[in-house]
Amino acid sequence: MAVTTKLLLAILLTAFLLSATNAVRDFQGQQGRQEGQRGTRLTEAQQCRLTRLTASQPTNRIESEGGVTELWDENEEQFQCAGVAPMRSVIRRNSLSLPNFHPMPRLVYIERGQGLIGITYPGCAETFQSQSQTFQAGREPREERGQGRRSDQHQKVHRIRQGDVVALPAGAAHWCYNDGEEELVAVSVNDLNHRSNQLDQNLRAFYLAGGVPESGRQQTQAGQRLQSRQRFQNIFRAFDTELMAEAFNIPAEIVRRMQEEQQSERGLIVNVREGMRMIRPDEEEGEFEEEQGRPRRGQQWWEEATGNGLEENICTMKIRTNLEHRTQADIFSRQAGKINHVNRQKLPILKYMDMSASRGTLYPNALLTPHWSVNSHCVVYVQRGEAQVQVVDHSGQQVMNDRVNQGEMFVVPQYFASTVRAGQNGLEFVVWRTSSEPMNSQLAGYTSVIRAMPIEVLTNAYQISPNEAQRLKTNRGGESFLLSPQRRSF
DSSP states (O other): OHHHHHHHHHHHHHHHHHHHHHHHHHHHHHHHHHHHHHHHHHHHHHTTOOSOOOOBOOOEEEEETTEEEEEOOTTSHHHHHHTEEEEEEEEOTTEEEEEEEOSSOEEEEEEEOEEEEEEEOTTOOOOEEESOOOOOTTSOOOOBTTTBOOOEEESOEEEEETTEEEEEOTTOEEEEEOOSSSOEEEEEEEETTSTTOOSOSSOOEEESSOBOOSSSOOEESSOOOOOHHHHEEEGGGGSOHHHHHHHHTSOHHHHHHHHHGGGSSOTTEEEOSSOOOOOOOOHHHHHHHHHTTOOOTTOTHHHHOOSOOHHHHHTTOOOEEESOOGGGOSEEETTTEEEEEEOTTTSTTHHHHTOEEEEEEEOTTOEEEEEEESSOOEEEEEEEEEEEEEEEOTTSOEEEEEEEETTOEEEEOTTOEEEEEEEEEEEEEEEEESSSSOOEEESSSTTOHHHHSOHHHHHHHHTOOHHHHHHHHHTTTTOOSEEOOOOOOO
């Protein structure tokens, strides 16, 4: 009996020791994983240890039949710091940017022209219907031979025009058609760091038609060979033809046409052989209501939503707003310029994209007050004019002191202090931010941190007199973010 008891105690003790050992190993493994995660975040943070910022032009140019796609190098240090990939698309008259989707959100600014855009959300109803869908440019709808009148239905089509900011969520298939009288130029920023992108930090798009052709696929300014063909391709080309024919319940020949489209030289943007017309809402009425500051009919869903789920809301969600309305400037100065903002309050879809944008105009020699961004990186595009830009990091070193020109783009990282002085011809610019509710902290002006400090703090911090501290606080009067040029005569 005593032997049995001792044997049982030995077994229990062994089990306890094994359990304790495993617990220690599990804890060490968990700690190791946490340290690995911290190491990963540290590595990402090191990407923003910049010693030099410069404005840059696109480095990769993809020629297509109906336009051009230009890409900035997302491997450039400043774009890696911000986790973004900028691009610019030029769609010629009567041309179609082919349907595609991407794993990260994209915020688009329409620099010039007008057109139609369709964004297809999964699970949303096809609410637009027509009795005939055979159209020619400048002609009345006609019937196809032997087919009679055909009906069509599709999701909503939106009118876009110069000055619009257009939100393209991750994973939503979209296309764009230029039905205007001039080229449609769209400048975009893709947020590679967004939580929706679980792949990597490379820009890619999944095309439902077209693709970068085998020959003449790209040109680069510096001669580097970016793998454009691998990043922008028709996904149907790799599927089994018979399997796709069964999935769509169509002849295999149609599937082969879908797959072989990539082999042509048409590229990512194609010419439309005959004019395109789709069903769309009354544009003029909607634009008038929006310009008057009233939401369009059917757009009050955001305030009236009762929390029935994102799927119901996103189907009717507004995707665009215009930043060129002169009467709706968020910041205005008669002597310095104006700025229009769009954030999640004006365009609620930005809440899910965690992005925002601004468009600004600086009059000749006017300034943007020295400031820093509290919660976002800033990607700045020079639309017209020129300016002198200075950016300073946490070590008190000047990482940028350059003149920027039309068509160039640069990044101001989060918390880096910056200021801008417009040139003799003024400056027009667009800013993308990696937050849907961006915040700035200003160094000079009526709402600045310096003005908010007691005079005694300033006199001791800078070893100046109380009168000098008072002038430091108040010499800009009521000016805030936009500062008029001053003649210094002290």
